[in-house]
Amino acid sequence: MDEITQTMQLMGQRARQASRETARATTDQKNKALLATADALIPRRPQILAANQKDLEAGQAKGLDAAMLDRLELNEARFQSMLEGLQQVASLPDPIGEINGLRYRPSGIQVGQMRVPLGVIGIIYESRPNVTIEAASLCLKSGNAAILRGGSESIHSNQAIAACLKIGLQEAGISENAIQVVETTDRAAVGALITMPEYVDVIVPRGGKGLIERISGEARIPVIKHLDGICHVYIDDKADLDKAFKVTLNAKTQRYGTCNTLETLLVAEGVAAQILPRLAQAFDEKQVELRGCEKTCALLDGIKSATSEDWDTEYLAPILAIKIVADLDEAIIHINTHGSAHTDSIITEDYSRSRRFITEVDSSSVMVNTSTRFADGFEYGLGAEIGISTDKIHARGPVGLEGLTSQKYVVLGDGHIRQ
Numbered sequence: 001m002d003e004i005t006q007t008m009q010l011m012g013q014r015a016r017q018a019s020r021e022t023a024r025a026t027t028d029q030k031n032k033a034l035l036a037t038a039d040a041l042i043p044r045r046p047q048i049l050a051a052n053q054k055d056l057e058a059g060q061a062k063g064l065d066a067a068m069l070d071r072l073e074l075n076e077a078r079f080q081s082m083l084e085g086l087q088q089v090a091s092l093p094d095p096i097g098e099i100n101g102l103r104y105r106p107s108g109i110q111v112g113q114m115r116v117p118l119g120v121i122g123i124i125y126e127s128r129p130n131v132t133i134e135a136a137s138l139c140l141k142s143g144n145a146a147i148l149r150g151g152s153e154s155i156h157s158n159q160a161i162a163a164c165l166k167i168g169l170q171e172a173g174i175s176e177n178a179i180q181v182v183e184t185t186d187r188a189a190v191g192a193l194i195t196m197p198e199y200v201d202v203i204v205p206r207g208g209k210g211l212i213e214r215i216s217g218e219a220r221i222p223v224i225k226h227l228d229g230i231c232h233v234y235i236d237d238k239a240d241l242d243k244a245f246k247v248t249l250n251a252k253t254q255r256y257g258t259c260n261t262l263e264t265l266l267v268a269e270g271v272a273a274q275i276l277p278r279l280a281q282a283f284d285e286k287q288v289e290l291r292g293c294e295k296t297c298a299l300l301d302g303i304k305s306a307t308s309e310d311w312d313t314e315y316l317a318p319i320l321a322i323k324i325v326a327d328l329d330e331a332i333i334h335i336n337t338h339g340s341a342h343t344d345s346i347i348t349e350d351y352s353r354s355r356r357f358i359t360e361v362d363s364s365s366v367m368v369n370t371s372t373r374f375a376d377g378f379e380y381g382l383g384a385e386i387g388i389s390t391d392k393i394h395a396r397g398p399v400g401l402e403g404l405t406s407q408k409y410v411v412l413g414d415g416h417i418r419q
Helices: 003-024 027-062 066-072 076-091 131-140 152-172 189-193 207-218 241-253 274-287 295-301 309-312 328-336 349-359
Strands: 099-104 109-119 120-123 146-149 177-181 203-208 231-235 263-270 289-292 319-325 345-349 365-367 407-410
Touching: 003 109, 003 146, 003 177, 003 189, 003 309, 027 066, 027 076, 027 131, 027 152, 066 152, 076 131, 099 407, 109 146, 120 131, 120 152, 120 189, 120 231, 131 146, 131 152, 146 231, 152 177, 177 365, 189 365, 231 241, 231 328, 241 263, 241 345, 263 274, 274 295, 274 319, 289 295, 295 319, 309 319, 309 328, 319 328, 328 345, 328 349, 345 349
Parallel strands: 120 146, 120 203, 146 177, 231 263, 231 345, 263 319, 289 319, 345 365
Antiparallel strands: 099 109, 109 407
């Protein structure tokens, strides 16, 4: 057995042992660990941001693209979001031990379901060092142990944050092995982590399509994942066009490199001439490249013709595909054909159409009159998210506390025997 595999096996053994401790940790203990981590982060802000700057400089030298560098950056606002995330997760109800649906059976026994931790969760992610805090806080509050493997591009940031997590765990009297951050940048560590079913119960990959495809293909452990974020906004011919303008612009330009950013805009034929020139001017000011269908190109001068590949592309960049459609029916067909089941939004003042949209669009998040950028665990009130799942089993959409738990049946009796 090589050194990397040995190291990961040891981490797995420690995590399995720690998971038994976190499973029985009290709510007060878990919350104390989260709040103590926040307290440890505050005075270490300069060192953490300096470590992040070191990662950014190394990333620029390696030629990382703008989207990757954006995800890597840990600025003051994102640092503050980490603190707020810890506080919000601490304030959430503890799902562990909750018994639901307890009911009497004809035999006299009572049957219900108790929410329990999954066990040990392996999280593999690229760039975003704030994921270290998000993942750790959710895993801990849901009674799980975690092994976190960040990308090599964020190694200094992650190590600086990991030191604060250890302090938080120690303050609460919880084993520091409950949250372990892999220190090696060797890619072999990932291969070992995803093939240790004896120690790891679930893998959550967060990153680009290449990473997630690799994990999904090679893992010997269940994976919670999404591959693409091909998100749509459909502007209906009964939309409030001021709302449509504001929402569409935000969905595309608030941040370019995220999985919930708008990639394809669908516009009803009846309002295209009214809304698209106004949007095109705003996108031009923000240097967003537009690629349109034949009807869009006829309406807007100087934009590129969209190819069939554009409808299936997650750009993660200032590029937007636009298609003029006949009506809601065509919009729904397009989304269910070309979307990635991530997040899609309709802009309309027609209640019946909005209901049809949220019923018939087969995505993990469907929205009415709002930006796709809200598809986020923090915005959904989950405190944070460990990822967004576009699968239908075991969790779907932003995965928060409840998504990191399972259920077991509990049966209560008083000397009952089966006849």
